[in-house]
């Protein structure tokens with residue numbers, strides 16, 4: 001038994017490359033999170049759309065609080081140890097009845113974080129189910145090396161270059177539905193993706209992508225980190241401040257600068273640039 005995960009959950013992560021569902025926030029807490037997030041989206045629609053959904057934890061205290069929540073960090077610590085850095089976040093929102101999907105991919109193929117001592121924590125802020133496009137994972141796929149991805153630049157593909165693992169046996173994948181306030185944790189090499197939102201409700205997910213140990217370097221470009229727990233004895237990355245109020249111009253400028261650098265990482269070696 002770890003700080004948050006049971007032995008069975010830790011074993012599941014080692015075997016399958018992901019573990020879910022993990023209860024984190026109560027129904028009341030996640031309702032407050034959603035209300036704060038949606039109020040911010042209403043007030044700053046342009047600032048929190050498209051590329052503004054990357055690293056929004058630098059501009060919104062509600063997302064900062066999630067990224068540093070001790071219950072999430074306890075679960076992450078059970079899998080990667082006590083020294084933890086927040087190295088980036090993404091709001092993955094699918095609007096009702098939209099065709100956007102996320103093709104089969106391995107995060108480690110294009111994020112540039114080496115070695116793979118890191119983890120993605122994905123929090124459901126709405127109900128997340130098969131109808132509205134929950135993630136699907138291929139259990140055990142993290143035990144194999146990285147595989148080649150094809151850049152499809154598909155119009156509805158929400159990944160930057162539509163990077164896709166070809167010939168995935170979809171029958172071998174499993175859905176990862178989550179109730180609001182529940183979390184999944186996945187390994188950098190697990191093959192995963194998600195379908196479109198065919199429901200009448202928003203599908204709202206917030207991914208801390210990723211929590212890294214201080215021993216993880218960025219081998220393609222530059223990232224910033226925040227100390228979430230423990231110490232950073234490697235000092236590979238510059239440390240960033242945490243926001244104290246929503247959408248301060250200086251924080252927005254910082255987020256946009258880090259996102260420009262992130263874009264260089266995502267498009268390294270690509271034939272062309274996609275939407276963001």
Ligand SMILES: O=C(O)CCC(=O)C(=O)O
Pocket residue numbers: 092102107120122133134135192193194205207209
């Ligand atoms: O939100 C989704 O459907 C996919 C997110 C994803 O691919 C990830 O967090 O690594």
